[in-house]
Amino acid sequence: MANVETSLKEAMTAIEGSLGAALVDYTSGMALGTVGGGKELDLNVAAAGNTDVVRAKVRTMEMLGLKDEIEDILITLGGQYHLIRLLRGRGSDGLFLYLALDKARANLAMARHQLRRIEAELEI
Amino acid sequence: MRRALKQLAGVRQPAAADPEVLRELRMLRSRVPHLTGALAVGAGGVLLAEDAPGTRTGALAALTATALADALRLAETADRGRLRELLVRGERGYVAAYAAGPATFLAVLAEPRANVGRVHLEARRTGARIARLAAGTNERPQEG
Structure with missing residues (x-):
């Protein structure tokens, strides 16, 4: 099992093309941890903004009457992928992992696979 | 005339709301969901502008000023530097x-489901803009 810091660092180093990663509490919109990012990518802004994305999707599913769960959300930009993975399991409800990837360097299938593995090992 | 008005404004009057500050507060409320009220308070607990329907803003302004004074001392005693915000x-x-400048602050009310990360981001920006507006009216009374 890995703690928040280790997991985020793992996401940055093990996933090709990573630009930044954050663990976000979407009940408050605040980040529990961030790694990477920088001037072009403020991860606290990303945490707050993507909280609204997750909440909107959760609400939409409720309105549609879908009795299902969100596994992940992919946002494709011109030059980046943004991957949001909702956490499940004890003590990790209401959290998501956020990962920004350089589209030119990233392998999306591999990134999703790795992120799933990192989530499974994460201990909050 | 304008000069006289601005000088009067410098003498701390609890007069009509500052329209530019009020616009900032309205913009803040429209940008952040579940943010139910916002007020800008100047030196001595004087209300500069408010957009907080259904709230006793006078009492809230005064009480927030008191709480901030304590928080300021707390931050200094704990060696955390100048106070930035209180939640x-x-x-x-x-x-x-x-904190929005040396003597001004911005107070906001939000529902439990508000996105606090977002409230912080937007309110900090609004606070910085209100600080500039407050500095503009106090420091350049000779203008115009």
């Missing part, structure tokens, strides 16, 4: 206050 979470939501 109170109750069962039915949040009260937050943000």
Whole structure:
């Protein structure tokens, strides 16, 4: 099992093309941890903004009457992928992992696979 | 005339709301969902502008000023530097206050489901803009 810091660092180093990663509490919109990012990518802004994305999707599913769960959300930009993975399991409800990837360097299938593995090992 | 008005404004009057500050507060409320009220408070607890329907803003302004004075001392005593903000979470939501210049602050009310990360981001920006507006009126009374 890995703690928040280790997991985020793992996401940055093990996933090709990573630009930044954050663990976000979407009940408050605040980040529990961030790694990477920088001037072009403020991860606290990303945490707050993507909280609204997750909440909107959760609400939409409720309105549609879908009795299902969100596994992940992919946002494709011109030059980046943004991957949001909702956490499940004890003590990790209401959290998501956020990962920004350089589209030119990233392998999306591999990134999703790795992120799933990192989530499974994460201990909050 | 304008000069006279601005000088009068410098002499701390609890007069009509500052329209530019009020616009900032309205913009803040429209940008952040579940943000139910915002007020800008100047030196001595004087209300500069408010956009907080259904709230006793006078009492809130005065009490927030007192709480901020304590928080300021707390931050200094704990060697955390100059106070930037104060967040109170109750069962039915949040009260937050943000320093906006040397003698001005911005207080906001939000529902429990508000996105606090977003409230912080937007309120800090609004606070910075209010600080500039407050500095503009106090420091350049000779203009115009």
